[in-house]
Amino acid sequence: xxxxxxxxxxxxxxxxxxxxxxxxxxxxxxxxxxxxxxxxxxxxxxxxxxxxxxxxxxxxxxxxxxxxxxxxxxxxxxxxxxxxxxxxxxxxxxxxxxxxxxxxxxxxxxxxxxxxxxxxxxxxxxxxxxxxxxxxxxxxxxxxxxxxxxxxxxxxxxxxxxxxxxxxxxxxxxxxxxxxxxxxxxxxxxxxxxxxxxxxxxxxxxxxxxxxxxxxxxxxxxxxxxxxxxxxxxxxxxxxxxxxxxxxxxxxxxxxxxxxxxxxxxxxxxxxxxxx
Amino acid sequence: xxxxxxxxxxxxxxxxxxxxxxxxxxxxxxxxxxxxxxxxxxxxxxxxxxxxxxxxxxxxxxxxxxxxxxxxxxxxxxxxxxxxxxxxxxxxxxxxxxxxxxxxxxxxxxxxxxxxxxxxxxxxxxxxxxxxxxxxxxxxxxxxxxxxxxxxxxxxxxxxxxxxxxxxxxxxxxxxxxxxxxxxxxxxxxxxxxxxxxxxxxxxxxxxxxxxxxxxxxxxxxxxxxxxxxxxxxxxxxxxxxxxxxxxxxxxxxxxxxxxxxxxxxxxxxxxxxxxxxxxxxxxxxxxxxxxxxxxxxxxxxxxxxxxxxxxxxxxxxxxxxxxxxxxxxxxxxxxxxxxxxxxxxxxxxxxxxxxxxxxxxxxxxxxxxxxxxxxxxxxxxxxxxxxxxxxxxxxxxxxxxxxxxxxxxxxxxxxxxxxxxxxxxxxxxxxxxxxxxxxxxxxxxxxxxxxxxxxxxxxxxxxxxxxxxxxxxxxxxxxxxxxxxxxxxxxxxxxxxxxxxxxxxxxxxxxxxxxxxxxxxxxxxxxxxxxxxxxxxxxxxxxxxxxxxxxxxxxxxxxxxxxxxxxxxxxxxxxxxxxxxxxxxxxxxxxxxxxxxxxxxxxxxxxxxxxxxxxxxxxxxxx
Numbered sequence: 001x002x003x004x005x006x007x008x009x010x011x012x013x014x015x016x017x018x019x020x021x022x023x024x025x026x027x028x029x030x031x032x033x034x035x036x037x038x039x040x041x042x043x044x045x046x047x048x049x050x051x052x053x054x055x056x057x058x059x060x061x062x063x064x065x066x067x068x069x070x071x072x073x074x075x076x077x078x079x080x081x082x083x084x085x086x087x088x089x090x091x092x093x094x095x096x097x098x099x100x101x102x103x104x105x106x107x108x109x110x111x112x113x114x115x116x117x118x119x120x121x122x123x124x125x126x127x128x129x130x131x132x133x134x135x136x137x138x139x140x141x142x143x144x145x146x147x148x149x150x151x152x153x154x155x156x157x158x159x160x161x162x163x164x165x166x167x168x169x170x171x172x173x174x175x176x177x178x179x180x181x182x183x184x185x186x187x188x189x190x191x192x193x194x195x196x197x198x199x200x201x202x203x204x205x206x207x208x209x210x211x212x213x214x215x216x217x218x219x220x221x222x223x224x225x226x227x228x229x230x231x232x233x234x235x236x237x238x239x240x241x242x243x244x245x246x247x248x249x250x251x252x253x254x255x256x257x258x259x260x261x262x263x264x265x266x267x268x269x270x271x272x273x274x275x276x
Numbered sequence: 277x278x279x280x281x282x283x284x285x286x287x288x289x290x291x292x293x294x295x296x297x298x299x300x301x302x303x304x305x306x307x308x309x310x311x312x313x314x315x316x317x318x319x320x321x322x323x324x325x326x327x328x329x330x331x332x333x334x335x336x337x338x339x340x341x342x343x344x345x346x347x348x349x350x351x352x353x354x355x356x357x358x359x360x361x362x363x364x365x366x367x368x369x370x371x372x373x374x375x376x377x378x379x380x381x382x383x384x385x386x387x388x389x390x391x392x393x394x395x396x397x398x399x400x401x402x403x404x405x406x407x408x409x410x411x412x413x414x415x416x417x418x419x420x421x422x423x424x425x426x427x428x429x430x431x432x433x434x435x436x437x438x439x440x441x442x443x444x445x446x447x448x449x450x451x452x453x454x455x456x457x458x459x460x461x462x463x464x465x466x467x468x469x470x471x472x473x474x475x476x477x478x479x480x481x482x483x484x485x486x487x488x489x490x491x492x493x494x495x496x497x498x499x500x501x502x503x504x505x506x507x508x509x510x511x512x513x514x515x516x517x518x519x520x521x522x523x524x525x526x527x528x529x530x531x532x533x534x535x536x537x538x539x540x541x542x543x544x545x546x547x548x549x550x551x552x553x554x555x556x557x558x559x560x561x562x563x564x565x566x567x568x569x570x571x572x573x574x575x576x577x578x579x580x581x582x583x584x585x586x587x588x589x590x591x592x593x594x595x596x597x598x599x600x601x602x603x604x605x606x607x608x609x610x611x612x613x614x615x616x617x618x619x620x621x622x623x624x625x626x627x628x629x630x631x632x633x634x635x636x637x638x639x640x641x642x643x644x645x646x647x648x649x650x651x652x653x654x655x656x657x658x659x660x661x662x663x664x665x666x667x668x669x670x671x672x673x674x675x676x677x678x679x680x681x682x683x684x685x686x687x688x689x690x691x692x693x694x695x696x697x698x699x700x701x702x703x704x705x706x707x708x709x710x711x712x713x714x715x716x717x718x719x720x721x722x723x724x725x726x727x728x729x730x731x732x733x734x735x736x737x738x739x740x741x742x743x744x745x746x747x748x749x750x751x752x753x754x755x756x757x758x759x760x761x762x763x764x765x766x767x768x769x770x771x772x773x774x775x776x777x778x779x780x781x782x783x784x785x786x787x788x789x790x791x792x793x794x795x796x797x798x799x800x801x802x803x804x805x806x807x808x809x810x811x812x813x814x815x816x817x818x819x820x821x822x823x824x825x826x827x828x829x830x831x832x833x834x835x836x837x838x839x840x841x842x843x844x845x846x847x848x849x850x851x852x853x854x855x856x857x858x859x860x861x862x863x864x865x866x867x868x869x870x871x872x873x874x875x876x877x878x879x880x881x882x883x884x885x886x887x888x889x890x891x892x893x894x895x896x897x898x899x900x
Binding site: 011024029097100107117233237248251255 | 490
């Protein structure tokens with residue numbers, strides 16, 4: 001038995017080398033660049049830069065928009081996942097069908113299409129004008145960016161929640177009903193607690209990309225609203241890689257928080273599985 | 277009733293998800309180049325797409341990268357999962373935690389990390405760097421799907437196979453693999469999809485000559501996406517739609533449940549279908565490429581130019597006449613191009629930066645002298661332009677002017693009922709929400725500094741502060757800061773006033789005759805873009821042949837008619853048939869206009885940082 005384990009370790013070794021070389025080491029490079037200046041001398045300037053109002057305001061705006069879009073995604077996705085669970089569609093195929101398919105239309109093109117829909121004299125404008133509604137222009141506002149984020153990241157909320165929901169045994173729900181719980185009681189006391197793991201990973205999968213996107217704010221925000229992602233990207237474009245790395249390090253604090261979160265979530269989901 | 281509400285909700289979500297896709301599909305049949313404006317039904321974008329070699333190439337690269345990275349990630353990930361399932365829980369959690377970093381981390385941070393890694397190690401970005409990055413961010417999806425399957429699997433089955441005399445390899449392929457196949461398959465599919473859809477990471481790690489659909493679209497977004505792209509995306513989408521539909525709803529064996537072997541068969545079928553379609557597509561594209569590549573071939577030339585800054589036919593003619601294969605790439609800002617060339621991230625043979633950037637590149641010793649013996653067509657370039665070029669290339673040794681123009685205001689006569697001759701109109705609250713500004717530092721400051729009567733190259737902090745305050749106060753009335761979307765927005769009547777380059781104005785007037793262009797009385801910027809050859813160029817002769825070709829009058833004329841930016845080629849100007857354009861004040865302004873315009877100078881690293889510092893303040897200011 002011990003031999004097989006060793007032999008198996010051989011299988012994993014290319015993998016270990018790979019993740020060390022291409023996950024750990026690149027992150028060390030970020031740390032190195034973040035703590036040095038152009039000449040390679042140690043400095044804290046790149047980290048301290050976040051204290052500049054333009055930067056922390058961008059970070060604050062990014063946080064606010066990311067929180068809002070995560071909440072909206074959750075509110076839209078949960079009922080949806082419940083509906084899908086109860087429909088007993090032919091397994092995961094349908095879900096993949098609906099939510100993975102749009103990804104085959106390029107992400108940039110889809111976001112660009114939203115610009116065309118929301119633009120002044122755009123598709124929606126022209127359509128609404130037929131009903132005498134004018135002045136519904138959210139392009140170049142935070143609302144447009146939130147819409148873009150919700151649109152792009154909704155699947156990442158739906159899929160994990162759905163995956164957890166389908167694993168809940170029907171008998172558990174039926175038992176609650178038999179014991180006199182109404183729909184809402186069952187939902188809040190049984191279903192939601194059992195799907196916590198899915199909700200947690202959904203939140204992580206939506207929050208981080210929303211926090212750090214620069215493409216959505218670029219296309220739907222009209223360049224008027226700078227998010228922290230835009231600032232990092234601008235620094236790369238302006239040939240200031242050290243500052244870009246410094247700001248990335250600040251961003252990574254949030255990612256570390258998320259990692260802690262997901263660590264818990266993982267053991268949770270294992271427990272759910274184990275209990276079954 | 278309740279079930280109706282459910283279905284309605286589902287319908288709304290599906291509508292939300294598919295609305296933009298619907299818009300894009302419609303656009304692929306739309307005669308207008310502008311997204312969201314219907315002009316009539318056409319199929320010619322589909323025909324054009326098959327003839328567009330660059331797009332075919334990008335499609336091929338995208339599919340090859342996706343296929344390779346998904347395959348490598350699946351193999352690596354699956355093997356690792358086999359071992360991980362048997363590891364101690366703590367060790368396993370550490371490895372899974374590390375694996376998940378690319379999935380949980382911000383994409384831009386991952387992308388930057390890769391870029392710094394490669395640049396730091398002095399590795400030129402190439403196809404392999406993209407592949408490495410893609411494999412790395414695909415692995416978590418494989419592990420996510422495969423690991424639970426491996427953990428669920430009864431390890432006794434594998435042991436039983438061994439006991440019954442199977443070799444470990446047989447046991448692995450005949451017992452283990454079929455058992456975990458659903459996980460492997462969905463891991464592979466997710467990886468494939470993620471790789472195809474990725475933009476940010478590819479953008480930061482791609483080498484010269486390598487474009488995926490995403491990076492190609494990104495450069496095009498700025499100038500208006502070519503409708504062929506909608507056609508291609510529609511085809512791709514429809515193919516996958518049919519494929520997934522067949523897999524999910526196609527003829528199934530009747531007893532799907534319980535009969536494990538049958539389900540496995542189905543999965544195998546899915547697998548076969550998916551793989552065979554991929555193979556067919558890729559073979560098709562390669563085959564197409566082979567058919568196309570019957571031209572004489574003597575070498576490669578890597579060209580780095582502004583977006584939409586050449587007539588694509590010119591590239592084809594050059595390839596036909598000289599036998600060089602052109603690898604043509606586009607950049608969006610001078611600064612972006614500088615980072616790439618300075619860090620040697622990608623290597624190009626010939627580049628077309630602007631005046632002040634040429635100065636900067638010279639100061640950083642990035643350029644090599646051009647051998648003018650190889651460029652006899654230089655005689656067609658007007659002397660006054662070479663004279664102006666001395667502002668940044670004092671001895672005319674490094675640069676051949678390509679295009680030039682002014683920065684000014686484009687306005688819509690139907691929306692602006694007054695005479696426009698001053699920058700002040702861009703600060704007039706009357707036009708709240710109808711003003712488009714340029715998103716680049718120098719052009720934004722050109723407006724403010726010229727309006728205030730200062731030099732557009734000032735390094736005086738008080739003047740810069742004043743200009744910054746002005747731009748901050750203007751921000752609430754600005755509709756958007758854009759680079760090249762100006763064109764579409766002005767043509768669509770979505771804005772009344774815009775800061776724009778003269779070359780764009782001519783094109784826009786052709787599309788919408790309510791548009792006018794003016795260089796304000798306070799003065800502005802006159803710029804020259806020119807071809808230069810970088811020091812680390814691999815094929816100098818090809819680069820010079822390229823420059824010489826572009827200086828040929830008939831070619832310069834073709835280019836002028838396509839991109840509508842003023843040409844410094846006097847012989848080409850003489851060939852222009854349309855008298856209105858030949859004598860246009862926009863394309864070829866007289867000296868009274870030029871005398872009030874200034875060239876941008878390179879400001880030095882300090883100066884650049886100063887402008888960047890103030891520009892960030894404008895960026896962070898309140899917008900309403």
